[in-house]
Amino acid sequence: MTSDTTLAGRREWLGLAVLVLPALLASLELTVTHLALPAIGRDLDASSTQLLWIVDGYAFTLAGTLAVLGTLGDRIGRRRLLLTGALAFSVLSAVAAVAPNPEVLVAVRALLGVAGATLMPSVLALAVAMFPDARQRTQAVGIVVAAVSAGTAIGPLVGGWLLDHFWWGSAFLLPIPLMLALLVVGPMTLPEHRAPGRRGLDLPSAAVSILTVLPVVYGLKQVAADGPDVAAAAAVLLGLGAGWAFVRRQQRLADPMIDLRLFASPALTTATLTLVLGIFVLWGTNYAVAQYLQLVAGLTPLAAGLWTAPSAFGVIAGSLGATRLARRVPAGRIIGGGLLVATAGFGVLASIGPATPLGVLVTGTVVVSAGLGPMMALATDLVVGSAPPDRAGAASAIASTAPQLGGGLGIAVLGSVITLTYRSGVDTAGPAGDTLAHAVAAAAALPPDAGAALLTAARAAFTAGFGVSALVAAAVTLATTAAVLRVLRPRTP
Known part of the structure; x- marks a missing residue:
């Protein structure tokens, strides 16, 4: 029984x-940026590669520095x-809102x-410091x-409205009111917390940790975009080698x-x-659903975002x-039960065909997300x-980095499953190309x-891959359920 003296009050x-x-x-930023890409490409005359880096530059540096900056917070507050x-x-x-060219925008997005x-x-x-009571x-x-998650839902609505009424830079101004409000009320409502007795940040460890995450995330994204190749494999191997060096160094350090x-x-x-694998299936499926809505159902990016x-x-x-x-049921049972619900949702998604009503697709995604x-x-x-x-701070960095790595891996693996299935169902030497996006462009x-015949065949091949990826995701959630119920079953938060 937890003492009432540890309970948080109104200020907390x-x-x-x-x-x-x-x-x-955290999620609003990426959602709004995706919506703004077409206008950025038009107004700044950005190439497809530059548009990719406007998104990926942010994701790479975010993933690469989470561990370093989370640990830094333990030391400086x-x-x-x-x-x-x-x-x-x-x-x-x-x-970023007034960037004059794509090169400046890419650099600012990385920062x-x-x-x-x-x-x-x-x-x-x-949050952990302010709420010592476990419940x-x-x-x-x-x-x-x-x-x-609310940022994911709000982003398409607010971002779409801004982009319909103002220039593309307005999408980058959206976070400013949130951050200014934080700067005003944060000092009055948030206590300062730092770890007592911690030394300064070990710069070699920080450098090696970044060198661990960045190449792995880059390699996974390259696989998702272009399929497996030597450069992607080399990047992942570089990251794994740096990770081995990072582990060895941490084992030798006193702090x-x-x-x-x-x-x-x-x-x-x-x-x-569980976080890695759960976000693996969530991000990979979200990536596949976005492709389905735009390339199979033929929706605009904004309409796809709303669905x-x-x-x-x-x-x-x-x-x-x-x-x-969780006040009454052990956390492991709740997580395991949720994963089983998600598995049922993936079963719904595995049955989707090119002519399936979008309501069925949305039902499947809601069941999956509610389970996860x-x-x-x-x-x-x-x-x-x-x-x-x-x-x-270090534990929070682990909890923040795990989804980034799992999500990148999910997009790469499940995206590759869809691509391989698609290629086996069409003549890749013909106008269908290697991806459904190529087929849509060729059909026009x-x-x-x-064009209609090409689209029918290409969409059927993509949808088959979509179903296979949903079955792979279901297998992952089932395996994770078994591990969770075995290890976490007795534990309550």
């Missing part, structure tokens, strides 16, 4: 409401890191990724996860950047792997519902709650009858 809950602001931004990052994010967003990497580890670490902490983490002894906890290790919004509300419902249920919501909230809570207070240049 008000502080959590403030932490919702950067949590919203988590509120200080959060507010500094918010100020930098605001300034860089304003610069925005570094600023963004200060946000989620600080949010999670502060309240679980609620707080669930609210943070729900806020991240390591990331204490690998944290992973001696079966709960933390299992929860981290995907219900799945974000599924995550919100699943994460918030799980935190309430408990995993996102409770596994995150188990990761950050299993670490001692002086390692809260053909006579109507020939």
